[in-house]
Amino acid sequence: MSSPAAPSVLDLAPVIPVVVLDDVEDAVPLARALVAGGLPAIEVTLRTPAAPAAIRAIAEAVPEAVVGAGTVLGPDNVREAVEAGARFLVSPGWTDTLLEAMRASGVPFLPGVSTTSEVVALLERGVREMKFFPAEAAGGTAYLKSLASPLPQARFCPTGGVSAANAGSYLALPNVACVGGTWMLPGDALAAKDWNRVKALAAQAATAGR
Template sequence: MTSPLPSASAASVLDLAPVVPVVVVADVADAVPLARALVAGGLPAIEVTLRTPAALDAIREITGAVPEAVVGAGTVITPDQVTACRAAGARFLVSPGWTDALLTAMRASELPFLPGVSTTSEVVALLERGVREMKFFPAQAAGGTAYLRSLAGPLPQARFCPTGGIGPGNAPEYLALPNVGCVGGSWMVPSDAVAARDWARVEELARAASRLTGAGGTRR
């Protein structure tokens, strides 16, 4: 499989930056300036969720205009969406959960992907299928850092991007865990800043997020 990620900087989505912005784009006109602000702030991996009609066009616009961004598609839940996201130029895929059909489609896309899990059985099932990188969602509601810490002992081969209920206050606790590569969050793209098109504020918040490390200064 040929990875669409920048080989010089990372072999995995989990290693591009400590935080992956989870973005909802309502107006495609906002996509490019938003992506440029996030990249300028040090967050090159951007997850554009398929929660609005503008999402696929946003991915397409960012891919064409901001080559330094590694734009992926989030909230991918059907094989048809996998196909559409790849055609739009997505460079990775993220799902809130998974099924065998969705997993098969993600593999066939030849894009890096992070299937969502929230239970030990789901993690073991993915490991059985050769998948070692996953999204842990909804992170806080599903047990947070205590749950992930408990998984590290028996399942050290699994690596996670926890998403859901994570902000600058608790992100360092997640980043300190040995089985966490990065976290997902939306605090650097607050709705009021996006509505006002205050890209300078987005860049400032992204820069602060890009400097986050684990509790005690560690970065796994």
Template structure:
């Protein structure tokens, strides 16, 4: 596993086998939650831009959890890109992409994973010099069978499948040659977050980190 301190030059896909996909409702939860994930062996943390607290959560984690590699997810506009990097995001993840969004992510200076769900989207990104992508929504878009099929004609593409993946299904994704890591939120059960049970989250993170 790549050291978090080397993240600026490393692939997001190689930081850990699992990237937690985090929805932060209360910014006060951001730092203890991130510390629990890092302690459990999951340093790359995707904070989705789905709540008003998201950018402040990224800012807090970036400032107070130095061993975390915090990124922004659900990035869908050039404004999202700029705001996320300004908050301290060290990588960007989008559910899909357009040329405008891709240009903004390329110009951001941080690693990024544009989202794809079709072969044509993968080919289009390869044409544009991008070889690392998010496969979303993984289970709904064909799962491991689809990704395995892509490996033959498009071996230069590597993926972080996300969407509907849990502890039981993650190993089958991680066994594929074209999968670097998976994204998921199963180590962040809502009741544990609500109870601020960071010990339970750390234990679940450790279980996920041991998948590879």
């Protein structure tokens, strides 16, 4: 994250739901269901036109949620997300330009990495908390386990292929603080606006690794 003085998003809950919203009207009830289930950190990806408005709606109506923006790809995304009320930023990868913009935003951020060299480069730049993406495709738990000894100062939030079945294996690693995933947000439940089911799945996810 950008500042050691800021509370780490990685420590809020074992799972960060990764949310893709097409309808702004779903943002607040979805966020309330996730928070009620024990998952206060919510990553709304900037993959849809509704995302900035959804972030703003959650930030204004669900103060107990810590809403962030995902799929942050450049300075424009950073500015848009922070103006909407995002309290953390997540990127699938990073460049120096993106890193500078995220750092200048003043909010915590998780730049994405998938190789050892990228991790070392971020450590050189004073960043110790990162997103490991795409987790399963990039080597999964075996890869992260192999980084723990030579790079113990790096902490990760693996995302991409993480599920209810393997989340515990990731969370058992010493260098994994939390995971990101979508399994508590099944498409049929969202389509039906079944927020009670989302809450129940979130409650199950909140116990992952315990």
